[in-house]
Amino acid sequence: DQQVKQNSPSLSVQEGRISILNCDYTNSMFDYFLWYKKYPAEGPTFLISISSIKDKNEDGRFTVFLNKSAKHLSLHIVPSQPGDSAVYFCAASPNSGNTPLVFGKGTRLSVIA
Amino acid sequence: GAVVSQHPSRVICKSGTSVKIECRSLDFQATTMFWYRQFPKQSLMLMATSNEGSKATYEQGVEKDKFLINHASLTLSTLTVTSAHPEDSSFYICSARETTSHNEQFFGPGTRLTVL
Numbered sequence: 368d369q370q371v372k373q374n375s376p377s378l379s380v381q382e383g384r385i386s387i388l389n390c391d392y393t394n395s396m397f398d399y400f401l402w403y404k405k406y407p408a409e410g411p412t413f414l415i416s417i418s419s420i421k422d423k424n425e426d427g428r429f430t431v432f433l434n435k436s437a438k439h440l441s442l443h444i445v446p447s448q449p450g451d452s453a454v455y456f457c458a459a460s461p462n463s464g465n466t467p468l469v470f471g472k473g474t475r476l477s478v479i480a
Numbered sequence: 481g482a483v484v485s486q487h488p489s490r491v492i493c494k495s496g497t498s499v500k501i502e503c504r505s506l507d508f509q510a511t512t513m514f515w516y517r518q519f520p521k522q523s524l525m526l527m528a529t530s531n532e533g534s535k536a537t538y539e540q541g542v543e544k545d546k547f548l549i550n551h552a553s554l555t556l557s558t559l560t561v562t563s564a565h566p567e568d569s570s571f572y573i574c575s576a577r578e579t580t581s582h583n584e585q586f587f588g589p590g591t592r593l594t595v596l
Contacts, residue, residue: 401584410573410587411524456524458585464559467514468585472523 371459373471382480386444387405390457390471393438397459401468402431402442404452412457415442447478484576486588494596497504500560501591503574510576511555514585515547521585524573530557560592564595 372391380386383386390400398419403411417431419422424431430443444451454475458468483506493499503513508539516524529537537547539582546568548560557576561568571592575585 375488403587408590408592410486410569410575410590413584413586467526467529470524470526 370397370407371469371471373455373457373474375474376472377475377477377480379477380447382478383446386440386442386447386451386476386478387477388442388444388455388457388474390440390442391438392440392459392469394461394469396461397469399460400431400433400440401456401460402429403435403456403470404451405473411456414415415456443453444476447476449478449480452476452478457459482506482576482586483580484586484588486574486591487589489589490492490592490594492594492596495565496563498560498562499564499593500558501572501574501593503557503576503588505555505578505586507576508576509580510557511554512577513551513557514575515549515557515559516573516575516579518573518590519570526558527559555563561593564593566595569593569595 370393391465401416402414403478405411415426415429415431417433433440454473456473460468485504487502513530517525520574527542530549532551538544551557571590573590575587577585
């Protein structure tokens with residue numbers, strides 16, 4: 368049973384426009400969420416995170432929104448740039464302990480110049 | 481952010497040999513490290529959780545005798561693929577959680593293993 372779902376395997380966006388990547392989760396014990404970016408043949412890079420006590424966290428061009436009641440989060444990138452083309456993984460974790468992150472399957476974002 | 485290194489970055493070996501991959505946290509201490517593998521165009525699959533000074537916890541379906549994990553210090557975990565076969569060819573990635581971190585995991589650059 369997949370606890371973290373990224374239902375869109377791919378997304379294409381024009382340069383300069385907004386990219387919206389979505390993520391849904393099923394485990395109500397999750398209360399910390401992260402987004403990672405991954406280029407081919409490289410390890411994932413941490414992008415941005417959000418705790419369940421917030422509904423929005425912003426860092427430059429990247430904003431993550433969390434809707435706890437819907438168990439849904441999204442990553443907004445604006446404006447999108449060609450260098451943003453990568454696979455984006457959503458991850459979730461319960462707050463405490465050494466439990467590993469649970470990853471979604473990823474969404475491949477292509478930003479077209 | 482914190483830096484995690486992996487060595488080697490790429491290895492090609494013959495079937496039946498063993499390969500050791502090192503994962504180091506360079507500027508922080510990590511009581512817990514994680515090992516993942518990724519097949520082409522698929523998600524990261526957690527293999528095991530490695531805790532410093534104790535036995536690793538393996539995910540269901542991962543053979544502990546096949547994938548030996550040692551976490552001897554707060555900055556080093558090793559994954560040894562024993563008697564490697566072509567189906568073990570994959571991209572292996574480690575991550576480390578900083579002891580004082582909320583829950584962020586920092587990933588190494590990955591190791592591409594090709595078994596001939």
